[in-house]
Amino acid sequence: MAERRTVRRQLRLLPVVPSVLLLLLFLAAPVLWSFHASFTNAALTGRNARNPAWTGVENYVRLLSDPAFPAAVLLTIVFVVASAVVGQNLLGLLIAGLMTRARKPVSAVVGTAVVAAWVLPEIVAAFAAYAYFSKDGTLNQLLGNAGAAGADWLYAYPMVAVVLANIWRGTAFSMLVYRAALADVPRDISEAALMDGASGWQRLVFITLPLIRSSIATNLMLVTLQTLAVFTLIWVMTAGGPSNASTTLPVLAYQEAFKFGDIGYGTAIASVLIVLGLVFGIGYVRLLKGDKR
Amino acid sequence: MHRPAKILAALMSAAALLATSACSAEKPAAEDRTLKIVYQKTDSFSALDTLFKDAKKDFEAANQGTKVELQPIEANDDDYGTKLALALRSSETAPDVFYEDTFKVRSDVDAGYLLKLDGYLEKWDDWKLYNEAAKAAGTGDDGGIYAVPLGTDTRAIWYNKKVLQKAGISVPWQPRSWDEILEAARKMKAADPSLVPFNMYAGKATGEGTVMQSFYELLYGTDSELYDQQEKKWVIGSRGFTDSLAFLKTLYDEGLAVTPAEALDANVWKKVFGEWLPKGKMGATVEGSYTPSFWQKGGNYEWAGYAEDMGVAKFPTQRGQEPGGVSMSGGWTLAVGADSKNPDLAFKFLSEAVSKKNSLAFTVSGSQIAVRTDVAAEAEYLAANPFVKDVSELVSVTHYRPATADYPRISAAVQEATEAVITGALSPQEAAAQYDKTVRDQVGDAKVLQK
Numbered sequence: 001m002a003e004r005r006t007v008r009r010q011l012r013l014l015p016v017v018p019s020v021l022l023l024l025l026f027l028a029a030p031v032l033w034s035f036h037a038s039f040t041n042a043a044l045t046g047r048n049a050r051n052p053a054w055t056g057v058e059n060y061v062r063l064l065s066d067p068a069f070p071a072a073v074l075l076t077i078v079f080v081v082a083s084a085v086v087g088q089n090l091l092g093l094l095i096a097g098l099m100t101r102a103r104k105p106v107s108a109v110v111g112t113a114v115v116a117a118w119v120l121p122e123i124v125a126a127f128a129a130y131a132y133f134s135k136d137g138t139l140n141q142l143l144g145n146a147g148a149a150g151a152d153w154l155y156a157y158p159m160v161a162v163v164l165a166n167i168w169r170g171t172a173f174s175m176l177v178y179r180a181a182l183a184d185v186p187r188d189i190s191e192a193a194l195m196d197g198a199s200g201w202q203r204l205v206f207i208t209l210p211l212i213r214s215s216i217a218t219n220l221m222l223v224t225l226q227t228l229a230v231f232t233l234i235w236v237m238t239a240g241g242p243s244n245a246s247t248t249l250p251v252l253a254y255q256e257a258f259k260f261g262d263i264g265y266g267t268a269i270a271s272v273l274i275v276l277g278l279v280f281g282i283g284y285v286r287l288l289k290g291d292k293r
Numbered sequence: 294m295h296r297p298a299k300i301l302a303a304l305m306s307a308a309a310l311l312a313t314s315a316c317s318a319e320k321p322a323a324e325d326r327t328l329k330i331v332y333q334k335t336d337s338f339s340a341l342d343t344l345f346k347d348a349k350k351d352f353e354a355a356n357q358g359t360k361v362e363l364q365p366i367e368a369n370d371d372d373y374g375t376k377l378a379l380a381l382r383s384s385e386t387a388p389d390v391f392y393e394d395t396f397k398v399r400s401d402v403d404a405g406y407l408l409k410l411d412g413y414l415e416k417w418d419d420w421k422l423y424n425e426a427a428k429a430a431g432t433g434d435d436g437g438i439y440a441v442p443l444g445t446d447t448r449a450i451w452y453n454k455k456v457l458q459k460a461g462i463s464v465p466w467q468p469r470s471w472d473e474i475l476e477a478a479r480k481m482k483a484a485d486p487s488l489v490p491f492n493m494y495a496g497k498a499t500g501e502g503t504v505m506q507s508f509y510e511l512l513y514g515t516d517s518e519l520y521d522q523q524e525k526k527w528v529i530g531s532r533g534f535t536d537s538l539a540f541l542k543t544l545y546d547e548g549l550a551v552t553p554a555e556a557l558d559a560n561v562w563k564k565v566f567g568e569w570l571p572k573g574k575m576g577a578t579v580e581g582s583y584t585p586s587f588w589q590k591g592g593n594y595e596w597a598g599y600a601e602d603m604g605v606a607k608f609p610t611q612r613g614q615e616p617g618g619v620s621m622s623g624g625w626t627l628a629v630g631a632d633s634k635n636p637d638l639a640f641k642f643l644s645e646a647v648s649k650k651n652s653l654a655f656t657v658s659g660s661q662i663a664v665r666t667d668v669a670a671e672a673e674y675l676a677a678n679p680f681v682k683d684v685s686e687l688v689s690v691t692h693y694r695p696a697t698a699d700y701p702r703i704s705a706a707v708q709e710a711t712e713a714v715i716t717g718a719l720s721p722q723e724a725a726a727q728y729d730k731t732v733r734d735q736v737g738d739a740k741v742l743q744k
Contacts, residue, residue, distance in 0.1 A: 044378040045397065046698030049404035065734075135554065155554040241497055242557045243712050258375040260701050 031274060038268035044261030052264065059268035068244060068252060069269070076228065076248040076276065079163060084227035087167035089220060092174020099175075100182050111175070118172030126236035129165035130154070133237065158238045158246040165233055170226065174219050181215035182208070214288055221284040228277050249273045326635065327360040328642055331380060332392035333373040334365035337593045340659035341392065347654070348646040355645075359638060364388065371500060381406040384632035389639040390646070393628045395430040398440050400698035401628075402433035408629040409437045413640045419648070419665070426688065427664035431626050441647055444661030445624035447687035448506055450606040451584050452577035453570055457604075460484035460576075467606045470613040471511075471540055478549040481576045489569055492550045492578040495541055496712035498559040503708045505621050505694075506579050511537035513692050514610035514619040517744065519703070520695035526742035527703060529729040536611065538714045538721035545715040553715045567594040570603070579608060582684035586660035589678060600679045607687060620687040623694070624664075662688065699736050706731040 038059055042052035063069050099107040132138045133153040140150030153161045185208055193203050231250040240247035249269055257266025334342045342365055349361040366376050380386045401407055414420045431440035454464045460481040468474045474491060481490035493507040517533025544550040555561055566587045569575035586592055588599040607618035629639045649667055656663045657677040662685050663669035675681055710728045713719040733741055
């Protein structure tokens with residue numbers, strides 16, 4: 001009996017095989033290649049272009065003494081925490097929560113509006129955000145109509161602008177995840193809590209949030225990983241400037257690898273980005289495990 | 294209803310992750326007698342596209358059984374360079390003939406991307422018609438020639454005569470020193486405070502434009518230099534470098550140039566050509582010899598009155614010292630890929646592309662400075678726009694960038710120094726010191742010369 005059960009369990013894994021193979025081919029292979037390249041002096045042009053040499057940890061040593069690097073790590077963390085963990089995540093939860101209570105047409109309109117930003121290709125969304133925040137842009141025209149003086153947002157507050165743009169663009173994802181999660185919360189439990197005299201706030205903290213905890217962790221993981229890799233949005237809006245004030249790790253890696261042709265150094269930065277993703281990822285996995293206890 | 298939504302969301306995010314991480318490689322053309330041609334094409338630059346289309350038609354007609362496959366890359370200069378380098382990295386994707394920036398020739402020769410053309414050029418009669426400076430642009434470190442120049446350019450001061458006259462400055466205007474530029478700019482500002490009197494690019498957003506159309510005009514007009522050709526070392530700690538930064542600081546601090554925020558917008562040049570100069574909102578700017586191509590019929594910012602309203606002046610040296618002016622030149626070439634399976638055919642196509650007929654058409658429509666003496670003597674070339682003669686003469690005071698593999702980093706460090714100065718983040722002395730440190734870190738002490 002037990003044997004047959006294990007065979008059946010193994011057979012159940014069969015449908016997963018193609019996707020695992022695809023993942024290995026398209027995800028693991030480039031990651032491994034990138035790790036390998038980060039230990040070489042591979043370049044786009046010049047002597048090292050075709051016959052790169054193994055240089056060991058040289059690129060990483062150089063990274064540690066590069067003043068642009070710690071700044072980029074800090075900006076990346078600020079960008080991820082502000083726009084994904086706080087912005088997209090909380091706003092997504094809030095909108096999803098309000099939508100479950102709102103009337104159908106209202107929630108449909110809100111849902112469409114939010115999802116519209118998400119459906120736009122990243123490059124289009126980036127140009128839209130640029131047009132919105134630039135000096136003669138929509139935001140300043142609106143402010144001007146209201147009699148308020150705008151600022152040159154992309155120049156004076158580049159990080160604020162890209163964080164807001166990323167929240168605008170990505171909130172729909174969190175909203176969809178939380179809509180699904182909230183719909184799965186059994187009604188009778190919160191009704192029972194209501195009978196016991198729990199306030200709305202208490203029901204949220206003690207009933208709803210614990211019940212959707214795994215959705216929260218999954219969502220946090222996905223939006224974090226997506227946001228860590230955001231490049232187009234920042235590149236189009238500020239190109240990492242002014243004076244590196246919005247240069248996150250992907251922007252820095254791109255500059256080093258493709259603008260200066262230093263593939264080895266660029267991939268070393270990308271490798272740090274992967275490690276950063278792993279750190280966030282492990283944190284969320286812990287959160288998920290805590291749920292099962 | 295909600296479960297499928299959740300699954301869909303998960304699937305889509307997985308697909309997005311896959312799509313961003315998967316890298317695509319183009320399949321090589323299997324056919325033997327197919328030539329692959331890679332070049333740049335943008336909305337404002339289609340002269341090259343025309344040239345290659347014409348060359349393809351003639352070449353295919355004259356060489357039955359040979360196919361020419363044009364692969365234009367739609368990108369700006371930076372991105373074009375990156376895409377080309379990525380294609381050249383593998384012999385599978387490398388083109389047979391491609392459009393190559395002069396300042397990348399040496400490092401790409403080092404990388405083994407370019408085929409040495411000496412043997413072909415000896416047998417090609419037209420080669421004798423190229424001027425010597427242009428021939429040098431395609432020369433590698435070993436003295437061999439690896440690329441055939443298509444055209445070159447120079448930089449000058451372009452000024453709006455009406456704006457200057459309104460400020461009481463007589464035209465034609467030719468400043469003799471940096472001080473005379475400031476003097477004129479202050480007069481214009483006094484006459485109309487809403488003007489941008491004298492613009493020079495700064496900061497990283499305008500990229501090579503910042504150094505080619507601004508900083509090097511200053512630096513090469515001092516007694517200092519960026520790179521010592523004899524010693525093959527980068528110069529740091531020079532007086533001229535700090536002076537040049539200080540000049541930019543004066544321009545920006547006194548509001549004589551655009552605002553720092555405008556300078557750090559990568560699209561600022563569009564406003565210079567499309568708005569400020571034609572509308573008389575800007576006195577002068579430092580720009581390339583290709584400037585009229587924007588205003589000519591069919592250009593991006595057609596302006597019929599430009600020939601009458603605009604004037605051109607030589608950029609002066611710091612204190613009017615010899616040779617009295619400064620210009621910078623770049624330009625582009627055509628090269629044959631080192632891995633080409635049909636090098637003979639590839640060169641044949643290249644020589645067809647730069648024939649007198651094609652060169653003339655390209656030089657005129659692209660507002661280039663001719664590199665072939667037979668093209669330079671053509672009436673059609675001289676009549677292409679009213680400024681051809683003025684900007685062609687600047688070749689006598691022009692400089693070329695040090696085309697080493699380190700150059701892109703040095704250029705970026707210079708751009709960063711100008712950005713720090715115009716935004717007030719650092720003083721000219723501090724920014725120069727930071728530049729010195731960056732150069733030392735990037736190229737190593739052995740390749741640095743303290744002056």
